[in-house]
Amino acid sequence: MEQLDKFRELMRRDRVFDFMMPDQMPAVDVSHEVLLYVEGLTVSFDGFKALNDLNLYIDDGELRCLIGANGAGKTTLMDVITGKTQPDSGMAYFGQTHNLLNKNESDIATLGIGRKFQKPTVFEQHTVFENLELSLRMSKAILASIFYRMSSEQSDRIADVLDIIGLSKQSNQLAGALSHGQKQWLEIGMLLVSDPRLLLVDEPVAGMTPQETEHTAELLTSLAGERTVVVVEHDMAFVRSIAKKVTVLHQGFVLAEGNMDEIQNNPDVIEVYLGESQ
Amino acid sequence: MAASFISSLLTTDTSRREGLLSSRGGNLFLIILFSVTVLASIGNQLFPPGSPLHVDTYTITLLGKYLSYALLAMAVDIVWGYCGILSLGHGAFFALGGYGMGMYLMRQIGDRGVYGDPVLPDFMVFLNWSELPWFWQGFDSFPFAMLMVLLIPGLLAFVFGWLAFRSRVTGVYLSIMTQALTYALMLAFFRNEMGFGGNNGLTDFKDILGYDLQNDNTRVSLFIITACVLGGVYLLSQFILSSKFGRVIEAVRDAENRVRFVGFKTENYKVWLFVYSAIIAAIAGALYVPQVGIINPGEFAPLNSIEVVVWVAVGGRGLLYGAVLGALLVNFAKTQFTGILPEAWLFALGALFVGVTIFLPRGIVGLLSSWKKSNGGNA
Numbered sequence: 314m315e316q317l318d319k320f321r322e323l324m325r326r327d328r329v330f331d332f333m334m335p336d337q338m339p340a341v342d343v344s345h346e347v348l349l350y351v352e353g354l355t356v357s358f359d360g361f362k363a364l365n366d367l368n369l370y371i372d373d374g375e376l377r378c379l380i381g382a383n384g385a386g387k388t389t390l391m392d393v394i395t396g397k398t399q400p401d402s403g404m405a406y407f408g409q410t411h412n413l414l415n416k417n418e419s420d421i422a423t424l425g426i427g428r429k430f431q432k433p434t435v436f437e438q439h440t441v442f443e444n445l446e447l448s449l450r451m452s453k454a455i456l457a458s459i460f461y462r463m464s465s466e467q468s469d470r471i472a473d474v475l476d477i478i479g480l481s482k483q484s485n486q487l488a489g490a491l492s493h494g495q496k497q498w499l500e501i502g503m504l505l506v507s508d509p510r511l512l513l514v515d516e517p518v519a520g521m522t523p524q525e526t527e528h529t530a531e532l533l534t535s536l537a538g539e540r541t542v543v544v545v546e547h548d549m550a551f552v553r554s555i556a557k558k559v560t561v562l563h564q565g566f567v568l569a570e571g572n573m574d575e576i577q578n579n580p581d582v583i584e585v586y587l588g589e590s591q
Numbered sequence: 592m593a594a595s596f597i598s599s600l601l602t603t604d605t606s607r608r609e610g611l612l613s614s615r616g617g618n619l620f621l622i623i624l625f626s627v628t629v630l631a632s633i634g635n636q637l638f639p640p641g642s643p644l645h646v647d648t649y650t651i652t653l654l655g656k657y658l659s660y661a662l663l664a665m666a667v668d669i670v671w672g673y674c675g676i677l678s679l680g681h682g683a684f685f686a687l688g689g690y691g692m693g694m695y696l697m698r699q700i701g702d703r704g705v706y707g708d709p710v711l712p713d714f715m716v717f718l719n720w721s722e723l724p725w726f727w728q729g730f731d732s733f734p735f736a737m738l739m740v741l742l743i744p745g746l747l748a749f750v751f752g753w754l755a756f757r758s759r760v761t762g763v764y765l766s767i768m769t770q771a772l773t774y775a776l777m778l779a780f781f782r783n784e785m786g787f788g789g790n791n792g793l794t795d796f797k798d799i800l801g802y803d804l805q806n807d808n809t810r811v812s813l814f815i816i817t818a819c820v821l822g823g824v825y826l827l828s829q830f831i832l833s834s835k836f837g838r839v840i841e842a843v844r845d846a847e848n849r850v851r852f853v854g855f856k857t858e859n860y861k862v863w864l865f866v867y868s869a870i871i872a873a874i875a876g877a878l879y880v881p882q883v884g885i886i887n888p889g890e891f892a893p894l895n896s897i898e899v900v901v902w903v904a905v906g907g908r909g910l911l912y913g914a915v916l917g918a919l920l921v922n923f924a925k926t927q928f929t930g931i932l933p934e935a936w937l938f939a940l941g942a943l944f945v946g947v948t949i950f951l952p953r954g955i956v957g958l959l960s961s962w963k964k965s966n967g968g969n970a
Contacts (some may be wrong), residue, residue, distance in 0.1 A: 385876075395852060397848075418851035418852075418855070419852075419855055419856045421853050422854035423854045430849070434849045435846075435849070436842040436845055439842060441836060447838060447839060447850075447855075453853075454865050455860060458836040459831055459835070460834070461829050461834060507854070583969055
């Protein structure tokens with residue numbers, strides 16, 4: 314009987330088959346104004362706890378900075394959120410409804426979580442334009458890719474992003490020929506063009522000149538509001554220039570959270586992190 | 592040294608970016624293919640033996656054989672040059688396609704075999720089998736046999752690719768698995784109990800679709816068909832690989848993780864491409880068998896698959912006509928070389944592979960394009 318019901322459901326004439334429905338961005342429920350929930354997350358590699366019962370909540374539209382010494386677990390946290398690493402325990406939710414832990418990288422990217430790697434990772438054998446084209450938000454299915462024709466809205470969108478990241482002139486150049494800073498920007502551009510809800514940006518200003526750093530800071534602050542941005546960065550001057558709220562990680566857990574002044578005056582933080590560098 | 596040698600095999604420094612060269616080279620390839628096919632056919636059919644313009648049937652068949660090898664090389668280039676999947680087992684798909692065609696040709700022999708059995712092929716009579724095994728049923732029909740030629744290797748590639756790519760097996764490990772695949776198939780097909788003629792394979796074919804295989808006209812037709820299939824597959828693959836799909840595939844080769852984080856299911860792309868490539872290899876095998884007149888388990892030998900990789904490396908991976916060029920050149924050299932000094936051929940082949948990988952990472956086509964560039968390259 315159950316089979317029969319399923320069959321009847323399939324044959325209903327007032328709706329199209331599920332598999333015929335166009336791909337839509339699954340709605341993200343942020344009715345409690347929190348976009349990302351991370352609770353009790355533990356990841357260990359051969360007994361070493363990279364994350365240790367970590368709790369983190371990111372509000373919708375926020376610009377958050379994550380800081381912490383090497384090995385504090387920043388990159389591991391990003392790996393878990395983007396589906397690259399499976400945690401030993403804990404949970405990670407995107408909005409109220411999307412459990413991130415049972416999804417793979419591409420599903421999570423489709424949900425609207427974009428990631429910039431620590432080491433700039435662009436498609437070096439493709440032109441700057443093609444890098445952005447591949448990152449466009451659209452159907453990622455095989456047949457759709459074979460018969461893909463770019464719409465004028467999409468090429469406008471790419472032109473806009475090229476303008477924002479300042480690479481309009483390099484549009485037809487191979488991405489591999491760009492400078493380090495330009496690659497960083499191209500990767501940020503790839504995130505932008507995919508219209509993500511949440512951007513995870515790992516060390517965006519590493520290897521950039523002061524002017525480039527300033528430009529990046531402007532770019533990231535301008536993004537916050539309509540999108541949520543999480544930045545991992547070592548450069549304290551940079552963090553100070555963009556951050557409203559900072560989270561300090563230490564040995565896999567959250568040591569302190571607050572605005573920059575609070576963080577700098579927090580005795581724990583002074584002891585384990587800022588203290589060492591001063 | 593060994594490690595860097597292998598890693599240089601797993602990355603492709605593509606010359607795709609010389610866009611003009613690539614489309615020009617492609618057009619040139621199609622023109623040459625077309626002219627050679629037409630001229631050779633005319634030379635065989637219109638000029639009588641003895642005329643200086645006559646092309647003998649042996650040469651025609653040899654060309655047809657080379658072209659089916661070229662098709663196989665193209666299949667390997669599609670997965671290796673474009674997607675970085677170094678398959679050392681494409682000979683398996685080629686041989687399976689060949690066996691599909693061979694089974695059809697065996698059934699066409701009918702009662703003209705040595706034992707004169709109306710249904711059973713000779714080797715089955717010899718093994719005292721009384722009836723046709725179930726998997727031989729239907730192969731007397733040409734459309735069914737051709738369907739199986741596409742379906743069986745395609746299915747094998749799908750299962751293999753699905754398991755391997757979903758488990759994220761890449762690089763050298765994948766290459767070793769493909770070697771194991773073709774080796775296992777070779778051992779299986781060597782067994783008489785498998786029902787594919789054991790180590791003798793399938794041979795003594797008489798006719799195809801009612802046309803005598805020894806007839807000059809049939810041989811010329813097979814050659815022309817092979818050339819047309821090669822051209823058609825080239826155009827189709829060029830279309831697919833120059834679409835956004837092709838750009839995704841090349842991105843997978845260069846930075847697979849990034850492609851995943853952009854939202855593409857790279858496993859699906861790789862499985863799709865692997866199946867497509869396996870089917871091309873199978874078609875090549877099916878075209879090869881009626882022209883050489885035999886298929887045996889030796890075609891599954893791991894060495895054969897490695898040889899294909901050498902052809903592609905010599906020609907220039909990452910460009911479809913590079914693979915064709917490599918296959919033609921190396922096979923021509925092989926025909927000449929094995930005529931003069933058969934023992935030395937394998938050493939020459941090995942030296943060629945090492946030499947090309949170290950000195951010509953982009954093969955002959957890459958050499959030509961950089962030579963063109965350094966000469967002003969007003970393309």
